Amino acid sequence: MLAFILRRLAQAVVVMLAVGLIAFALFRFVGDPVLFMLGQDATPQDRERVTRLLGLDQPFYVQYASFVKRAVQGEFGLSLRQMRPVSALIVERLPATLELSFVAALLALVAGIAMGVYTALRPRSWLSQLLLALSLIGVSLPTFLIGILLILVFSVQLGWLPSFGRGETLAIGWWTTGFLTASGLKALVLPAITLGLFQMTLIQRLTRAEMLEVLRTDYIRFARARGLTDRAVYFRHALKNTLVPVITITGLQLGSIIAFAIITETVFQWPGLGLLFIQAVNFADVPVMAAYLCLAALFFVVINLVVDLLYYAVDPRLRIQPA
């Protein structure tokens, strides 16, 4: 168990160092920081002084090491556009993205598994056919199009839900939440559906395929032969075995939900990290871009780690070596 965790941790560190290198390279190769700080008409002496001050005369690996050291402490410098610490910007935007991603993932997981199980158990019902057809559409339509369609119907035509922003938020310490106000919850609906739809259809199809596979196994046949109730056979035995791969893959998808939030946040002008990143790209705001990259990578790595551990906890075959 410990060896397993340590090995995974080591892998995670390697991934983070690699992403850090890319983020660091952004600083080096996108624009010239000295030029940016001093302007066009600085003297060569000034330039040299600032270069030394910033440590840019040091060898590459020394600079990278100090970058990593600062990054670990959450220190990415000032945003070039807003002239505020990047870390402050991130902390400000983080809750919006996490809340949106969380709701989207929850929606995708609950609805996806429910629909997947239903379509597997009742393959011939008209509802199953409909769900399968819809899931095909869900997989093939691009996210921004779904977002725009939802806005068109529910905001423009029906006027039920807002088309942009987070609504009212409450501050709990440094965290701002939209969960506690009516307008905050209303504002979440369309973006969460937009963001979660693709994953939901994916989870639905995956659950269905896994469930059908499990229902063909000998232990399900034997469970029936033992006279267990349909409920026990389907929702105890079959579902648990179905959920192992589904949860693993869904967990891994959580990272891409956060990453895909960029598109959804842009469509809905959702004040989260994705929007921050897009704006940073437009302005070549390198520190913000670098910080976003590292943070996104950190999410991926942490999620993968948690999923691995979950998998380990759920599947006894991984846990204990055969006696």
Add this chain to the structure above:
Amino acid sequence: MILQAKNLRVEFRTRRGTLVAVDDVSFSVARGEVLGVVGESGAGKSLTGLAIMGLLEAPGRLAAGEVWLEGQRIDRLPQAALRAIRGRRIGVVFQDPLGSLNPLFTIGEQLEETIRTHLGLAGKELRQRALALLAEVGIPAPQARFHHYPHQFSGGMRQRVVIALALAAEPILLIADEPTTALDVSMQAQIIALIKRVARERGAAVMLITHDMGVIAETADRVAVMYAGRIVEIGTVRDVLHAPRHPYTAGLMASIPRIAAGAGRSRLAQIEGAMPRLDAIPRGCPFHPRCPKRFERCLSSRPELMPAEESQAACWLHASAIAQR
């Protein structure tokens, strides 16, 4: 009689027509009796067992026939009623002991849920009964093994667990479908002995399905030989094994590996050819293309089971004996 199967017919409706996988199969098993069902792979043995339990999966279906359990007809029962019989009055053991157990539940959990479902026990009583069962089927240190997962057991131990599961609610009929086929030879004898012992101790009837005449010889009281979906010979083990009346049975007998010879299992070396596919069962006696004793009548008309000395055989060789009587 604990089990009576009457004229069972299992069909598969396919696009290319209806395949008959079990055709007019009748037999019975008495209390405390072990009926062996033997035949090559594909003969319809497993489907017969599944049909009795009502576990045929689409597109397979019981197209005709009746299943009687202790004088009660069960093949027309609604699913819920059948479910209550499965595990409770009919226990089942399948071939693959690892596949039969859910890998994500401990054997204790699987045992307890079976007992709880059928006997409604709970708490201490439930636990005690589960442990007693594990001890009965010969699992050493049941207390410790209770919380182990299937993959932590060896093949033979797993099959013992499966047998414990099958016996959990004290069924009166045990259907064991090739219970030793997946096990190594040293394990086979132990599992067979275990099945025999529990059947005797509990007075249960056993339907033991196998393709191994050797297993039949060691275990069964009576034997039904199946070929291409039909019973071709049925009688007591002594009669059938010492004096097989059907040429197919004789061929099977000749294929029992001689322990002294030490050679590997050369199954059915004595019978040329293979069993026909379901969509190509020949006219007349289905066995005639492979039969060393065939004559004209075998090519054109199909023999039913007819008395042949003490046994019954579906072979025209015995028609003359009837006529003479």
